[in-house]
Amino acid sequence: MGRNEVLVDADWAVAHLDDPKVVFVEVDEDADAYGVNHIRGAVGLNWRKDLQDGLRRDVISKEALETLLSAKGISNDDTIVLYGGNNNWFAAYAYWYLKLYGHQDVRLLDGGRKKWELDGRELVSNDTVRPATNYVAKPQDHSLRAFRDDVLKAIGVAGLVDVRSPDEFAGRLLAPAHLPQEVSQVPGHIPTASNIPWSKTANEDGTFKTNEELAALYEGAGVNLDNDVIAYCRIGERSSHSWFVLKELLGVKNVRNYDGSWTEYGSLVGVPVALGDEPGQA
Amino acid sequence: MSSCGAVVGGVSLEHVDVSRQAVIQGVVSKSDGPAHVGYVRLHDRNDEFVAEVPVSAVGEFRFFAAAGEWNVVALIPGGVARTKVQASLGEIVDIDVLVS
Numbered sequence: 263m264g265r266n267e268v269l270v271d272a273d274w275a276v277a278h279l280d281d282p283k284v285v286f287v288e289v290d291e292d293a294d295a296y297g298v299n300h301i302r303g304a305v306g307l308n309w310r311k312d313l314q315d316g317l318r319r320d321v322i323s324k325e326a327l328e329t330l331l332s333a334k335g336i337s338n339d340d341t342i343v344l345y346g347g348n349n350n351w352f353a354a355y356a357y358w359y360l361k362l363y364g365h366q367d368v369r370l371l372d373g374g375r376k377k378w379e380l381d382g383r384e385l386v387s388n389d390t391v392r393p394a395t396n397y398v399a400k401p402q403d404h405s406l407r408a409f410r411d412d413v414l415k416a417i418g419v420a421g422l423v424d425v426r427s428p429d430e431f432a433g434r435l436l437a438p439a440h441l442p443q444e445v446s447q448v449p450g451h452i453p454t455a456s457n458i459p460w461s462k463t464a465n466e467d468g469t470f471k472t473n474e475e476l477a478a479l480y481e482g483a484g485v486n487l488d489n490d491v492i493a494y495c496r497i498g499e500r501s502s503h504s505w506f507v508l509k510e511l512l513g514v515k516n517v518r519n520y521d522g523s524w525t526e527y528g529s530l531v532g533v534p535v536a537l538g539d540e541p542g543q544a
Numbered sequence: 545m546s547s548c549g550a551v552v553g554g555v556s557l558e559h560v561d562v563s564r565q566a567v568i569q570g571v572v573s574k575s576d577g578p579a580h581v582g583y584v585r586l587h588d589r590n591d592e593f594v595a596e597v598p599v600s601a602v603g604e605f606r607f608f609a610a611a612g613e614w615n616v617v618a619l620i621p622g623g624v625a626r627t628k629v630q631a632s633l634g635e636i637v638d639i640d641v642l643v644s
Contacts, residue, residue, distance in 0.1 A: 347598065376598075379581050382621045427594050434610060438595050461593035466585070466619065 265473065268510040270343055270369050272378060278343075279303055285336050285392070288375065289313075289346040289356040291499075299385035301345065301378065305334045305392060309352045309499070313359060321521070324399045327363050331399070335392020338365070345371035345378070348499075349468040351460075355502040357510075358519050362407060364400025370506065373468040380467060406509075408492045408518035410526060413452060414533060418544025420490040422455035423480075425504040426524070430496070431457040433537040437496065447528035450535040452494070453542040456483045460500045463507045476507055487514050494520035494527070566631035569606035570639035572618045578603030579643065582620035589613040618643050 270278075278284040279302055286304035288296045296306030307313060312330055315322050322330070336342065342365060346353035350370055360368045371378070379385070408416075416422055429435040433449030451457070462479055463471055470476070480487060491514055493501040498521030505519040520527075527533065536542025568586065572579040584605040585596045589612060597605050599620075607614075609631055616627045616639065623643040631637050 349596065376583055376619075380583070380619060380621050428588075428592070429594070429610065459593070466617070466624075 263510060263513065265511055268369055268506075269372050269470065271372050272381060272383060275301070275343060275371055276383075278341075281341075283339070284341045284343060285334075286343050286345065286371075287334070287336075287353075287356065289344055289352045291352050292347060295347055295375075297387075299387045300390075302384060302386045303390055304345075305336070305390050307334070307356060309355065313356065319522075319526075321359060321362070321402075324363060324401060327359075327399050328397050331397040332395050335395055336397055337395045338398060339367075341367040341369065343369050343371055345374045347375045349376060349461075349464055349503070350374035351499045351503050354506045355499040358406065358502040358505055362402050364403060372470060376468040405516070406505075406518055408494075408520040410520075410522055410530065412518070413492060413494070413520055413522075413527065416490070416492050417452060417534065418454045420492055421485045422452055423485060423491060423493045423501075423504060423508075424451050424455040424457050424524075425460040425493055425495045425501050426451075426457070427459055427461075428457055428539065430524075431455075432539045447525060448535060450528065450537045451524070451542070452527055453534045453536040454544050455494075455536075455541055456485055457539070457541075458483050458485070458504070460495070460503045463504060470507065470511060473511055476512055480508070480512070487512060491517040492520050493517065494523040496524045497521070498523045563634045565608045566611050566633050567606065567636040568609055568614060568616065568629055568631050568639070569604070569636060570616075570641060572599050572603040572605065572620065572625075572641045572643060574620060574623065574643050579618075579620045582618060582643075584641070585617040585619070587615040587617055589615070591615055616641060 286301050288300045288304045289307045291309040344353040344356050357368050424431050431451045436449055493504045495501040501519050508514040508517040572582050579599055582599045586594045586607045588594050599605050611633045614629050618625045618641045620643050625641050625643040627641050629637050
C-alpha cells in the first residue's frame with residue numbers, strides 16, 4: 263500500500279471537507295479537546311470512553327464497534343481520515359483498531375491536530391451530526407495484534423521494538439516524562455527488544471519522516487524488516503504509531519501491535535525482564 | 545489504567561509527591577501576551593525528544609522529569625523558542641518562554 267493511500271496532508275483534507283464519502287474523525291484521550299474545537303465536519307471518538315472496554319482491559323467488541331460507528335454516521339465504504347492530539351498517537355491507535363476490525367479505507371492526517379493548529383487552519387466548535395448508518399465490522403484480524411504469549415515466544419526470535427523513551431526502556435522512568443512517576447509495575451523492558459522511540463519517526467511538527475529516513479532508522483537499530491516484528495510501548499497507543507510506520511508506510515509484512523504493552527508485561531509473574539540501555543539476552 | 549496522553553498545560557500537582565521528581569513548568573508567551581495555542585516539547589541533554597504537552601489557554605505547561613539538563617522547545621503558530629533548564633529532584637523550575 264502506498265504512502266498516499268494511508269496518509270493525507272492538510273491540503274488534501276481541506277479539498278475533501280465536503281466530500282460525503284470522506285469522514286474526518288478526531289480521536290483524543292482528552293475528553294474536552296473535541297468539544298472545544300475540531301476540523302469542520304469531523305466527528306469525535308474518545309480513546310477512553312469509546313474505545314476501551316468499560317469492564318475488562320480490552321478493545322471493545324465487534325458488536326460494540328458496530329454500534330459506535332453506526333451512531334457516528336460512518337459507513338463501511340467511507341474513507342475514514344483520523345487525526346488527533348499527541349502527535350496522532352490516539353488517531354494511530356484508532357487506525358490500528360479499525361484495521362483490526364477490517365475497515366477498508368482508513369488514513370491518517372499527517373501531523374494531526376498539532377500541525378493543523380500550528381498552521382493556523384480553521385477549527386470549529388459546533389457539533390457534527392451525521393445520519394446513523396448500519397456499520398458491519400469484520401472479526402478481529404489477529405495478524406495485527408500480539409498477545410502476551412506471542413511476545414514471550416518472540417523473545418530472541420522475532421523483532422521486538424520498544425517505542426517508549428530511552429529512560430522508560432532502561433527502567434529509569436516508569437511513565438512518560440509529562441506524567442507523574444507513580445505507577446506500580448516493575449521498570450525495564452522485554453529482553454532482546456530494540457529501543458526505537460516513536461518520536462524518532464516524526465518531525466517536530468508531528469508529520470512522519472520520509473520512508474527512506476524511516477527505513478534507515480529501523481535498519482540502523484538492527485531491526486530486520488524481513489522478519490516478524492512486534493511493537494509495544496506502555497499501553498499500546500504509541501506503539502500503534504510505530505505499527506503504522508512499519509506496516510503501512512514501510513510495508514513490513516508481519517508486524518503486530520502488542521496493546522497489552524508494558525503495563526501488562528511489567529506486571530506478569532515470572533517473565534524475564536531486562537534493565538538498562540541494552541536489549542539484554544533471551 | 546492511566547493513559548500516556550498529554551494533558552493541556554500539564555498534569556496538576558495535586559496528590560503528586562514532588563520530592564521524588566523534578567518539575568519543569570512555566571508559561572509560553574508571544575509579544576502580545578500568553579500563547580493560547582501551542583505545544584511545548586521536553587528534549588534531553590542530547591536534544592532527543594522526551595515528552596510534549598499542549599499549552600493551556602493561558603500558555604502554561606508542566607513536565608515531570610529526572611534531575612539534569614533539559615531543553616524546552618516551545619512551538620506556536622509562526623515561531624519556535626528553545627530554552628535550556630537545569631532540574632533537580634524535589635524542586636520546581638519555573639521558566640518563562642518568549643517566542644518572538
